[in-house]
Amino acid sequence: MRPQGTAQQLEKRRRQAIQLLKAGKNLSAVASAVSSSVSSVFRWYQSYQQEGLKGLQPQPTPGRPPKLTKAQKGKLTKLLLKGPLAAGYRTDMWTLQRVAEVIDRQFGIRYHPSHIWKLLGSMGWSCQKPERRALQRDEEKIAHWKRYRWPHIKKRGTTWGPSGLS
Structure with missing residues (x-):
């Protein structure tokens, strides 16, 4: 799974890991400090040893480039x-x-x-389905029913299921 953050933030994290390793910290302590795995820290260190700071720079992400700019x-x-x-x-x-x-x-x-x-x-959009409502719907009558009729029905406490099933 790709870590969260911009390319610059991730590069900063890799540089921080190398600094901690140079300061004498062990791999697991560095991994905890930079919120990464030991294997990633080791891979960064090997890359740093072979290529220097250039080895810590962000690499292009794999995959096809996006069609839309x-x-x-x-x-x-x-x-x-x-x-x-x-x-x-x-x-x-x-x-x-x-x-x-x-x-x-x-x-x-x-x-x-x-x-x-x-x-x-x-792009930050989500798919949503609109509610289906009847064309004959009368909002005033619904509000009246909810305000005056529903409290009386609720007070009675009648059930809608079969009775006598206790």
């Missing part, structure tokens, strides 16, 4: 905040398919809709 993600956020109606859709609800279509139209980058949730998660 940070600037494009910022523009996508603005587009999403404007809403689906502004993007030309008939209903006011984003779906993964719609977000994928917007990305394709705006940036010429194609994502499979099933990957969009990962992309949105990395």
